[in-house]
Each structure stands twice: as structure tokens, then as C-alpha cells.
Amino acid sequence: MSSGSPLLADLIEALRCLPGVGGKSAQRMAFHLLERERERGLKLADTLHEAMQRIGHCTRCRNFSEEPMCTICSNASRDRHLLCVVESPVDLAAIEQATGYRGQYFVLMGRLSPLDGLGPQELGLDLLSERLGEGEIEEMILATNPTVEGEATAHYLAQLARAAGIKPTRLAHGVPLGGELEYVDRGTLAHAFGSRLSVD
């Protein structure tokens, strides 16, 4: 097969590095940009180039940042007594979007997983310990994912917090709001049932 343009074929192939984009949608994207969105396509190319080259990690919280310190860490109006620990920048973004949280973050960029070679050092826990030792933080919110590895990581972090005299807290588990009991997985339902609260 030929599209008549080797450069167009290269573009279609390159677009497939995007998650969830197969050959058919890569082709549709390429034609769409060429036919109707040259300006925005060029803007995307330049922003993507800059992002891939300049975005590194915040030296304080390990979040993505193009500056030595991310805009959350360098925002003086955020609460310096609260630290929320997440596995990845996606989780940080989800919390920022969904909640009114105004404290600080620490991004592990992973979870404890000895089989994958991910130990305390790879997760930057030395940096985290240093941070806990500064004496500003009063509560550490453990927002790792509710998976086996995420729970093990939270358990480890809770010990770190306690050793530094900081109160560790964990996100509440239970039946999702608006979820029907019928469709909630058994583990979640059992947990929610066991943790039932009294109604006044």
C-alpha cells in the first residue's frame, strides 16, 4: 500500500506511539491535521518537542516539572503541614481535579515492588525522609493505589511517618458513590460492610 507520500506514512507510523492509537486512528489523525488543522498540528509538534526535552522531575516532590521546583511546591499559599503521597503524577492530577486539597505532595513514581527492582531508593524515600525530618509536616496522607503493592507501600510509609512523629492517614475505602451494590466487587463490598458506620 502507498499513500503517495513517504513523509505522511512516517507521520502515521509515529502517531502510533500514542496509547490507544492503532493504524486506523493514526491515519485519521494525520489526514485531519493535514486537511484542517495545520496551525494546531504545528503547535502540537513544537509543544511536544519542548515537553519531551524540558520536563524533568521536581527536586522537592518528584512530580513532573520543567523547573527545578514544580508550581505546587513553589506555591507559598499551599498548606505546608499536609503531605499527600501518590504513586504517580496521574494520581496527583486526579486528586487536584476531584478534591479541594491544598497541601503538598510527594510523588513516588512507582510503588515498592522488589521483583521489579523498585525499592525505597528508587522511590526516593531518602528524599521523603529528609522532608519528614524538616518538622513542618503534621499529617501524611497515603494515597497509593488499593492494590497489593500499593497497600504494602502505604504500610511501609506509615512506619516512616510514625518514626518521624507524623500522623499517617489513608483514603477511605468503600462502595463508590452512585455505584450499585450489585456491581461492586466482592472485596470492596466485604470491606465496606465490615467498616459500616452508625447512622444518627
Place this chain on the structure above:
Amino acid sequence: MSSGSPLLADLIEALRCLPGVGGKSAQRMAFHLLERERERGLKLADTLHEAMQRIGHCTRCRNFSEEPMCTICSNASRDRHLLCVVESPVDLAAIEQATGYRGQYFVLMGRLSPLDGLGPQELGLDLLSERLGEGEIEEMILATNPTVEGEATAHYLAQLARAAGIKPTRLAHGVPLGGELEYVDRGTLAHAFGSRLSVD
């Protein structure tokens, strides 16, 4: 909401120029590239930049091309007696992928649509007439879309072909292979019924 990185926010916004990509998938794409595919992301940025700047239209068939003549027009091994006219490069790509067609193309980059200001001039029909006058083409395959405007365009092109002594042909319509009659639209079914062929 803040991601901690203004450049990351710009990237997420820029990714939304891709068709079918909303805020949520743009975010997923940006994180995926930053976390796991920096090299391929950079390659995409550079290919996209080059494509947006260099890809224009073939001077002979109006297909996308970064060179004055596309690789189909400049391929001496393709049959110069057959010319297939399509509305857009997507249609050309579909025919190249699905059929064994080895002739030439002409890409209208649209269809006759007086209300949208698309007349014979906008579709490059002067270029097409010139081509028909060269005397090489024997058959002109009208592969415009089976829409009202596509059919009207095909009708107009058939007259051009006949005036130049060239045989116009049209793609066959009918029940799609593997399609169940129950799910075929009424217009197609009526046409297929009316155009029924004798079985030997």
C-alpha cells in the same frame, strides 16, 4: 486544578487538536509519553513538525505530497491508461489498502457543493481536463462517495470523460460482503434488489 507543570498543561491542551481526543485521553497520552516514551515522543514531534510544514499537494493529482509529484504519479510501473477519481486522500489510501488497483489517481480534495463555494475550479477540474486531453487515459473510475453530492460530482465527471472520449465507470453498489440483509440500510437494499444479476 494544577498539574504542577505549566508546560505539561500546554501539552495536554495541544494534544486535543487530534480528532477523538478529549481532555481525559490527552492527559493519559501526555503522561504515557513522559513516563515511558520520551524517544518516540520526540520522534513524533519532529515528524509532525516536518509533515505540517512540508506536505503540500501533488501538482499532477492533487494528492498529499512533500515533493512536486507524489510517489504514485512518479511511479513509472503504474498503469497510465486508468485514472481513478476520489474525493480525498483518505479514499485513495482506502483503495490502495483494499484493492490491487495499479492505475493513476486524481484527488478532488472535496466534492461539488455550490452552497459551500466548491465548484469545478476549487476541485481542480481544469487540471483534470488537461490530463484527460493528454490522450493516455482510457477509463476513468468514478470513486466519489455514494452521497447526494458525491453522486452529482460523479455525474458531472462522467460528462467530462465522455466529452474527451474516455469511458467513465462507477464502483458497484450493493449489499456489503458478509453483511446481513437485516442490517443493510433500505436504500442500499432497494438498489441491490433492483440491480439483481442472473445466476448461471
